[in-house]
Amino acid sequence: xxxxxxxxxxxxxxxxxxxxxxxxxxxxxxxxxxxxxxxxxxxxxxxxxxxxxxxxxxxxxxxxxxxxxxxxxxxxxxxxxxxxxxxxxxxxxxxxxxxxxxxxxxxxxxxxxxxxxxxxxxxxxxxxxxxx
Amino acid sequence: xxxxxxxxxxxxxxxxxxxxxxxxxxxxxxxxxxxxxxxxxxxxxxxxxxxxxxxxxxxxxxxxxxxxxxxxxxxxxxxxxxxxxxxxxxxxxxxxxxxxxxxxxxxxxxxxxxxxxxxxxxxxxxxxxxxxxxxxxxxxxxxxxx
Ligand code: HEM
Numbered sequence: 001x002x003x004x005x006x007x008x009x010x011x012x013x014x015x016x017x018x019x020x021x022x023x024x025x026x027x028x029x030x031x032x033x034x035x036x037x038x039x040x041x042x043x044x045x046x047x048x049x050x051x052x053x054x055x056x057x058x059x060x061x062x063x064x065x066x067x068x069x070x071x072x073x074x075x076x077x078x079x080x081x082x083x084x085x086x087x088x089x090x091x092x093x094x095x096x097x098x099x100x101x102x103x104x105x106x107x108x109x110x111x112x113x114x115x116x117x118x119x120x121x122x123x124x125x126x127x128x129x130x131x132x
Numbered sequence: 133x134x135x136x137x138x139x140x141x142x143x144x145x146x147x148x149x150x151x152x153x154x155x156x157x158x159x160x161x162x163x164x165x166x167x168x169x170x171x172x173x174x175x176x177x178x179x180x181x182x183x184x185x186x187x188x189x190x191x192x193x194x195x196x197x198x199x200x201x202x203x204x205x206x207x208x209x210x211x212x213x214x215x216x217x218x219x220x221x222x223x224x225x226x227x228x229x230x231x232x233x234x235x236x237x238x239x240x241x242x243x244x245x246x247x248x249x250x251x252x253x254x255x256x257x258x259x260x261x262x263x264x265x266x267x268x269x270x271x272x273x274x275x276x277x278x
Contacts, residue, residue, distance in 0.1 A: 029224065036217035040245060043210065043253040046193070050256045052264065053190035053271040063185050072185065079171060086164040093161065120180070127184025 020106045028085050031078040038075055069128030073121060080116055084109040156219055163216045170209040194262035194273040203257055210253045218246040 048056040062068060088105045092098040098105075179185060182192070196202045221242055229235040263276035 032217065032220050033224065036221055039213055039217060040249055043214075043249045047252050047256045049190060049193050049260060053267045056193070057189045057271060060188055063188070069185065072179075076175060076179070079175075083164075083168045083171065087168065090161045090165065123180055123184065127179070127186055130186065 020103050024085055024088075024106050024109075028082060028089070031082040035075065035079050035082060064128075066128055069124065073124050073128075076120060076124070077113075077117055080120075081109070081113050084112055160216060160219060163212045167209070167212055167216065170205060170212065173205065174209060190271050191273045194260075194276075197257070197260055198262060198273070198275070207254065207257050210257070211250060214246055214250045214253075218242060 045059050046056075048059055063072065085106070088102070088109050091105060092102050177196070178188060197206075222239060225235055225238045225242065229238055262273055264272075269277065
C-alpha cells in the first residue's frame, strides 16, 4: 500500500451505518421528537376541559381548520411509522432471526404504513374538508 | 496528548449497583408495545369511527370519560407516552449536546416540562366535571339535563 494513502475513514456498513438501517433510525428519531412535542401541546389543549366547555371548544375548533387537518394527517403518518418501526426494533432486539431480517422487516413496515395511510387519508380528508 | 486505552481494558466509568440505563432500554420496548394498542385505539375512536375531529368538543370528551375504561386508557397512555418520549428525548440530548452544562440545562427543562404535563394531565382526568355549573346547556353532554 502506498505510504501516503490516507487510512480509510469509512467503516464498512453495519446494521446501523448507511442504507436502510441508518435511515430507519433517522426517521424513528425525527418522528419520535415530532410526536413528543405535539404531545406536550395536546395535553395542554385537552386540559382546557377543566377551564370551561367554551374555552375547550374554541381551541379544539382550530384543529378543524384544513391546515390543521393536514398537519394532523402528518402527525398520524409520523406516529404510525414510529409505532410500526418500533415493533421492528423490538423484533431485531429480541427475536433470534431479527437482525437477519431487519432489512426485509423495514420494507414490511413501509408496506404496512402505506396500506394504513391509504385507508386513513381519505377518511381524514373527508372529515377535514366536509363543510359545516 | 490523549492516549488510547489498551484494547479490552475495562472502562473506568463509575458503575452503580442498579443498571438504570438497562431498565430504561427495557422500558422503551415494553412501553412501546403497549403504546401501539393505546395510541391506535385512541386514533381510531377520535379520528375515524365517531365522525372524526369535527365531532370532537366538550360533550364528546365528557361522553368518553363517562366510561371508566377511557379514563384508565387515557391515564395509562399519558404516563407511558410521556415517560417514553421524555426518555427518548433525553437520549437525543445526550447524543448531540456536547457540553456538560448544555446537557444539564436541556435535560432540566425537559424534566420540568414533562413533570408539569404529566401532573396537569393526571389532575384533569381525575377532577373532570362533565356538568360544570353555569355552563351553557347546549355545550354539555345530554346526561347533564337530569
Ligand atoms: C406507538 C407506539 C410506540 C412504539 C412501538 C415505540 C417504540 C420505540 C422504540 C423501540 C424506541 C427505541 C428505543 C431505543 O433505541 O432504546 C423508541 C424511541 C423513541 N420514541 Fe417511541 N414508540 C412509540 C411511541 C412513541 C411516542 C408516543 C413518542 C412521543 C411522545 C415516542 C418518542 C420516542 C423518542 C423521542 C424516541 C428516541 C429516539 C432515538 O433515540 O433515536 N415514541 N420508540
